[in-house]
Amino acid sequence: MKITIVVDNEAENNLKKEWGFACLVENNEKVLFDTGASKEVLAYNAEKLGVKPESISKLVISHDHWDHTGGLGWALQNRKLKVYILEAFSPQLKQKLSGFEVIEVRELTEISKGIYSSGPIESADKYKLYEQALLLKTANGIVVVTGCAHPGLERIIEKAKQLGKVRAVIGGFHGFDKLEALCGIELIVPCHCTVRKKELAKAFPDKTLICKAGLTLEF
Ligand SMILES: [Zn+2]
Ligand SMILES: [Zn+2]
Numbered sequence: 001m002k003i004t005i006v007v008d009n010e011a012e013n014n015l016k017k018e019w020g021f022a023c024l025v026e027n028n029e030k031v032l033f034d035t036g037a038s039k040e041v042l043a044y045n046a047e048k049l050g051v052k053p054e055s056i057s058k059l060v061i062s063h064d065h066w067d068h069t070g071g072l073g074w075a076l077q078n079r080k081l082k083v084y085i086l087e088a089f090s091p092q093l094k095q096k097l098s099g100f101e102v103i104e105v106r107e108l109t110e111i112s113k114g115i116y117s118s119g120p121i122e123s124a125d126k127y128k129l130y131e132q133a134l135l136l137k138t139a140n141g142i143v144v145v146t147g148c149a150h151p152g153l154e155r156i157i158e159k160a161k162q163l164g165k166v167r168a169v170i171g172g173f174h175g176f177d178k179l180e181a182l183c184g185i186e187l188i189v190p191c192h193c194t195v196r197k198k199e200l201a202k203a204f205p206d207k208t209l210i211c212k213a214g215l216t217l218e219f
Helices: 039-048 091-096 153-160 197-203
Strands: 002-007 022-026 030-033 056-060 082-085 101-104 109-112 115-117 134-138 141-146 166-172 187-191 216-218
Touching: 002 039, 056 109, 141 153, 153 166, 187 197
Parallel strands: 030 056, 056 082, 082 101, 141 166, 166 187
Antiparallel strands: 002 022, 002 216, 022 030, 109 115, 115 134, 134 141
């Protein structure tokens, strides 16, 4: 299982950065998770990384925010793309997907070999925002990939435990501050909107990696 960060707030020198998130998961097929904030940056970085829209079989959208859906047009160049969304997403977003095979994920679901959607997790705040995370089943445990983790990373980790021991967490962690939820996790990669990047690196210096577009991880 290979993960490549395609769009992030930080980037390696040859890639562009922007406030947004997209990453590619490869196992039996290529699954794109989120699309960053703009078609431009996604297209630029994907090209540099040698990824073509036609090579992607499935797209999973974590939640309906512009910094995760802005590059949708790049992915939709592949007319055969299957798109995994949540029922709660806006009519405007659903409209953009008309003509495509769209799957509204309702519960923990395997969408490709070893690649699961957590199903909708609702945020506990007044916004009642629904988000799905990717849960990857690897030989040594579950790798959690989050978009913004608005429902709380600790709640997403709880959900992931239904599949097995959580080994790594990667993605936007937003305002996450319940650091004790990360005890026992081997690898922490705070990306995108994570507010406490420095605090995490300080609390877990041996297992925190800096996230940026261009980073690849193999599990
Ligand atoms: Zn968000
Ligand atoms: Zn975001």
